Amino acid sequence: MNTRRPSSSDTRWTIPEVYRRLRALRGDLHWWPGETPFEVAVGALLTQNTAWTHVERAIEALKAASLLSPEALASVPEPELAEVLRPVGYFRVKARRLKALVDFLIRCCDGDPRRLARWPVLEARQRLLEVHGVGRETADSILLYGAGLPIFVIDAYTRRIFGRLALLDPNRDYDVLRQAFEDALPRDVALWNDYHAQVVIHGKEVCRPRPRCGECVLASRCPGSPQTGSGR
């Protein structure tokens, strides 16, 4: 399915070229903030609609309360967990969702997200999506960064950057965009892991809501840059 916006320009980047540019700039980011696959899964859940800095504070609070383990999170009363999660906002909702995710991980995988890899990736994803409060971005983050399974993560940074680059329609369905990346790239977990990391960092530091196109390594072929296009 064609997910590109119609344009008369033939000088846009391709999806692999964007990665090569970003990687050449920053190197391999070895990214997902989390010391263990379980911490990765917890972070992926808590970061829904929340800045990562708040998630870091909540993770530290969980550690300080000796709650960052499957067993501890399964047994802590939900109201008590909600108080610990105050830094992330929507803390009551997230306490309920985190309890549901942890219950699932204990039942399916002895609390270890890496064991999700015993299923084919789409089957593991479907099981995660049946857990209360787990959407596609959260599920795919757990699968890619926690289980090491090949699935590309789409987030708001991806939509913003690739929409401005006129490579994708940012309003398309999540799975249409995910498939566009997976079709354009070799099926390589390490590459997909680092690609999403590069997108996040570029979206935070350069292609911000008010883009810093003068500092951007993609500006020469970006229709969203004032240097080359409409500057939208």
Ligand code: SF4
């Ligand atoms: S040139 Fe500007 S709009 Fe285009 S990707 Fe870079 S920062 Fe974003």
